[in-house]
Amino acid sequence: MTDHENTRVDPRILRTRQLIKDALIDLLQEMELNKITVNRIAERATINRVTFYLHYRDIQDMMEKMAQEMAEDIEDIMRSATDKESTGETDSLMLESLLEHIAENGKFYKVVLGTRRTPIFTERLLKILTEAITKRTENSFRAATGIQRDVAIWYGSSALIGTIVAWLRNDMPYTPQYLAKQLTMLFRIGGK
Amino acid sequence: MTDHENTRVDPRILRTRQLIKDALIDLLQEMELNKITVNRIAERATINRVTFYLHYRDIQDMMEKMAQEMAEDIEDIMRSATDKESTGETDSLMLESLLEHIAENGKFYKVVLGTRRTPIFTERLLKILTEAITKRTENSFRAATGIQRDVAIWYGSSALIGTIVAWLRNDMPYTPQYLAKQLTMLFRIGGK
DNA sequence: TGAACTTTTTTACAACGTGTTGAATAATTA
């Protein structure tokens, strides 16, 4: 995805890590996680198996690091959406930027969010969305409806992530902009 | 959970299968799926490792069978809720029965739905909920809002399952009845 | 360019998990 790295780093490391990551994404499209071995990853990445261990402790560790990178990317995007606009419509813009980012990296997100093989990624995104919603509804929550705030937050954040997942699984039949609008509407009437 | 078996079956088989299932649920509370081996399951279940293979092809196969049983249980419950009431309020009752069932088997559901270790179970429940909602909104969908029907279904079903998951993770701080009411309210305003 | 440094490869190893066998033992059924 993006850099995250300003210090000079050996191009061999960059190359190897990219090869390994691509190989994993590749394999995740084809088979369940329990069929994916370091052997297969190395083979697919055209690197030596030992090299894998020079970069990651094991497959689990690798996925955690990738999920961390994803989370940083998404947080950056959402932060800059908040900065750009200060005229009320931030959450609509945030959603739109997020969906655009996901669409741009569709191959990646379809695998890590669209399949249920890598729950860490979904978990990470859910957490980010929950926090964003929590922050965003700090004042604006209408308790008058008789709905518990935490239930509304659970409801809204799962609805968002679930819709994104379904959208990915169906090969993104709507543009990010259109889906963002739909979601904003649904979200307004429902959650808060 | 329930029987699913009316024909006489060797009590040793019942005992062994129950021991194995309990062992898996036990282990899933303690460690990630990739740390769980047939060895460990057999050890925890106090059976011989070979016996495991007399009942299941592998751990994956075992989880699929357990998810299938869960799905059958839930479908039974939702069916009988539909039968019982014909006076409009079926979806509220269905939700209530479902949540009661989950609460009764809290230990089981907290593991298979509450942790992200067994996506098959969540997947199965999502499918059931999606189908129920799809059926239920066949006529009553208000297109006037400008919201796509499929988006609304994605949104509503993920919201439901996500809220249930969060409720389990937080050790069910609301009664099934209360949560069902909350969900019905949120669902009404939002999805359809 | 050449020398110092870092990364990758090669080969090898022990430990462990898998899935399957055939024969024994134990429990259930009738």
Add this chain to the structure above:
DNA sequence: TAATTATTCAACACGTTGTAAAAAAGTTCA
């Protein structure tokens, strides 16, 4: 009790894991 069926035991070949040491290849910088 006898016949049947489930479980255990011991053992096997095979693949995966994570680590090690040394050789080879690629990068950096004077």
